[in-house]
Amino acid sequence: MTPSSRYRLLQIALVVFGTVMLLLYPLAVVWPSGWAWHPGAPHQSDYFMMIVGLYATLGVFLWNAARRPEAHLSLIWFTVCSSVVHAAIMAVQSFGDGHDTGHLLGDVPALLLVAVVLSALVLSSGAGRRSDHPA
Template structure:
């Protein structure tokens, strides 16, 4: 592995850690807010409107489940950053999982009038993961596969 590849791995590792931190900064407080029934976690609050879906505050139990999944995902993204080459399948899953999740939410956000606000909230966050990690991860994987 040459110096260029090592530098690319370092950049990807930093991007993964940044993704992990942002994921945890968003989902840990939201999860705690849901558990303790704090106002900001619900659709009646401007912050809650960006992330909670549907009527009746997006389904509190569903929101607790999805936030728990994203918290675990954020932790594993941090762990994958230690060796992104060995964890390439997880990095691919992170990128594609966010892409597909973002596309589904984009379609729902456009078609369902009451959900338009998500086009400024969680939808761009999903695509940000793709735009941050994809250009760092995929070229590196192609170069390493040829080596």
């Protein structure tokens, strides 16, 4: 696979992951044990609604980054690093008192998938060293 096809895959991944982030609320409605940390409807938790707002914002910015990933590397690396940190904290907390290990099948692997795919595509596509598109 050529660097240009990997670059295109990076653009597609940014759009797909951005879309999933925008769909966090509906995902929690359909599969609450995999995405929400509270009983009841998603909108019943102020905390969860804050997370929905943050991820929706990140999703829109990832869509924008898909146009020229090389110009948005700090956002992409923030997404990678924050996804790993978020997944690690959630994995530990899923074993704590009163929490559900369903997150180990839902949001934890989803966050790790985002981190692995985006980092692999950034590194293999040459997006970090493209000279034909100034940052």
